[in-house]
Amino acid sequence: MAHLLSASCPLNVSSCSKNGPNSLKQSLASLPTSLTSRTSIQPFKNLSLNRKNAQRLFSIRATTLQQPGTKAGSGSDESSGQQSRPTRVMVIGGDGYCGWATSLHLSKKGYEVAIVDNLVRRHFDDQLGLDSLTPIVSIHDRIRRWRSLTEKDINLYIGDVCDFEFLSEAFTSFKPDAVVHFGEQRSAPFSMIDRSRAVYTQQNNVLGTLNVLFAIKEYAEDCHLVKLGTMGEYGTPNIDIEEGYITITHNGRTDTLPYPKQASSFYHLSKVHDSNNIAFTCKAWGIRATDLNQGVVYGVRTAETEMHDELYNRFDYDGVFGTALNRFCVQAAVGHPLTVYGKGGQTRGYLDIRDTVQCVELAIANPAKRGEFRVFNQFTEQFSVNQLASLVTKAGEKLGIEVKTISVPNPRVEAEEHYYNAKHTKLIELGLEPHLLSDSLLDSLLNVAVQFKDRVDTKQIMPSVSWRKIGAKPKTVSA
DSSP, X not given: OOEEEEEEEESSSOOSOTTOHHHHHHHHHTSOTTOEEEEEEXXXXXXXXXXXXXXXXXXXXXXXXXXXXXXXXXXXXXXXXXXXXXXXXXXXXXXSHHHHHHXXXXXXXXXXXXXXXOOXXXXXXXXXXXXXXXXXXXXXXXXXXXXXXXXXXXXXXXXXXXXXXXXXXXXXXXXXXXXXXXXXXXXXXXXXXXXXXXXXXXXXXXXXXXXXXXXXXXXXXXXXXXXXXXXXXXXXXXXXXOSSEEEEEETTEEEEEEOOOOOOSHHHHHHHHHHHHHHXXXXXXXXXXEEEEEOEEEOOOOXXXXXXXXXXXXXXXXXXXXXXXXXXXXXXXXTOOEEEETTSOOEEEEEEHHHHXXXXXXXXXXXXXXXXXXXXXXXXXXXXHHHHHHHHHHHHHHTTOOOOEEEEXXXXXXXXXXXXXXXXOHHHXXXXXXXXXOHHHHHHHHHHHHHTXXXXXXXXXXXXXXXXXXXXXXXXXXX
């Protein structure tokens, strides 16, 4: 079956790869000789943080036949013989941390997968002087390696979902049965660097999701949207956190209403806006949607990413994109004290990256009904920051690593000691088998950190973004 590859790259700002426009040309040159292409010029709108001056985009769209020997997805584990699940899954943000692991997992399970990504996450690394602990190759090399190992093809659409013309073309070409939407700026600290990053985060996340909703309405009305939300939408209320909805009685009357939201950054606020927009379109247009309010993810390896070093997932450890447990493991590996923010009582839900991909698959295999807006709390265990630091310290001792902990001033505005009890039963009821945080997993994480510790830039370990000091003036990064 034919598929479309759309590669887009601005002439003066390269987000297509870490090597700039030349890398795009090299990637296109390496495509199959059966390829036919056409070129077009359209406005560049969304990859640059400065949108005052509209840029022009050189876009190459090429159509090629499916590669010989490629196995089309069945939408089920090949050993099970099941055929009832949606077969065509579009993963928006499929080059990112959660998206790449999910894309490979679904492809292995027999789904026909398309990745949609503007590769801007790689541009953020260039912009901020950051890098993944694990070396990651280009998206083109990743997909080629996956094909060579599994004989399974992953369709690739490079472009910005904030460009509705591009998104429309991807939808009409691929015709998805389900859309997994990871394609958002995912970092709370990034959204708090300065005004331009706050504006970018909300424009990219909210408008991109609106475009996805309109694309479903126009081109795939029965498509199931699986949207990555965040547990951070809820904040830290002094009552139990339910899964999306709460039944309350007020002045003698009872109703079930959306659970109150208390977002703690411009990033988290963008997720709240997303949830409201999705809920409205489910009611107004009959869209079917599942909002996965995910906790903090840790880990780097899945069964699929372990198959070859060119399939490695990214592993962020810096103060902007790194998550707590991953960061602590890297700090321990290089002999840096674990950086606990404030009192360290901040408690959140956590889950293994292997459970992220499992949860997404369960949501796709058990779709929402037309007009239904489901909310699942996606995490497996709760830990405070102090508890995580203690676990890493003990795991380090077993490996002969002396681990120390320090308290640093909290750059965020948040409660440092609080009640936290969040419900998370719906995915368990669908069949989630959690990978709980064990000594063996901590050993594995620490071993990854030790293996690549020569790649660690220790200047990126300490937090550099302050919630209270954010300003309108663009913040630059010194080398």
